[in-house]
Amino acid sequence: MLELDAKQLLTTTRSVRKRLDFTKSISRGLLEDCLKLALQAPNGSNMNTWQWLIIDDKNTISSIAKIYNDAMDDYVALLGDAVGDNYMGADIPGFEKINQSVDYLRENLTQAPAILIPLMSGRVENAGVFMQASSYGSIIQAVWSFFLALRSHGLGSAWTTAHLWREQELAELLGIPFEKYTQVGLFPIAYTIGTDFKPAYRKPVEEVLSWNHFNS
Numbered sequence: 001m002l003e004l005d006a007k008q009l010l011t012t013t014r015s016v017r018k019r020l021d022f023t024k025s026i027s028r029g030l031l032e033d034c035l036k037l038a039l040q041a042p043n044g045s046n047m048n049t050w051q052w053l054i055i056d057d058k059n060t061i062s063s064i065a066k067i068y069n070d071a072m073d074d075y076v077a078l079l080g081d082a083v084g085d086n087y088m089g090a091d092i093p094g095f096e097k098i099n100q101s102v103d104y105l106r107e108n109l110t111q112a113p114a115i116l117i118p119l120m121s122g123r124v125e126n127a128g129v130f131m132q133a134s135s136y137g138s139i140i141q142a143v144w145s146f147f148l149a150l151r152s153h154g155l156g157s158a159w160t161t162a163h164l165w166r167e168q169e170l171a172e173l174l175g176i177p178f179e180k181y182t183q184v185g186l187f188p189i190a191y192t193i194g195t196d197f198k199p200a201y202r203k204p205v206e207e208v209l210s211w212n213h214f215n216s
């Protein structure tokens, strides 16, 4: 376990792409331990309706990487020139670096030693805000706890949702009953190259916090 205090753990758990170590394998036991910690996160009525799918078979990972890349192409085509000056993220500090990192993951996802696909029960396309919030709110915390657990063991992941443009295709590949489960994201897992990560840019608290009455 890395010696990180709570503040370090919470401020330095990053989306890791370029520093994923694709040369090291990961034991299933370690991933199960991380998931055990993650499952302590809250979920609505403690129903535990979640399912967790970890893929560590190389051929299946290659097929997943292809779907991820095809879905990214769909996304870029939809957005137009996603890295152009008019893109809404273009004025975010380090935006160009993020794009290079996103491209790196696209090119190398096929080498990931493991990929996690968390599944929430049911479909929310046509659900109201309450059901959507309750469904995502019953799994997202656990996914983030999984990230924290990975980090504390010297591993890392990157939060990704791009493949959801082709969610059904991945469901078919992995045998997920599409009508019964919604994929929450796709999380490549690897040891990290080095363990020193830094806090990231975020808008300052004063810009995003109101007290007592909404003020923006």
Ligand SMILES: Cc1cc2nc3c(=O)[nH]c(=O)nc-3n(C[C@H](O)[C@H](O)[C@H](O)COP(=O)(O)O)c2cc1C
Residues within 6 Å of the ligand: 013, 014, 015, 016, 098, 101, 102, 105, 158, 159, 160, 161, 162, 163, 200
């Ligand atoms: C909901 C969500 C979806 C994301 N989707 C992708 C994705 O499809 N591909 C990718 O490379 N990164 C994706 N990211 C990672 C973000 O780009 C990353 O979190 C952001 O640049 C901030 O970096 P940090 O996580 O290290 O603080 C996603 C992050 C979130 C929270």
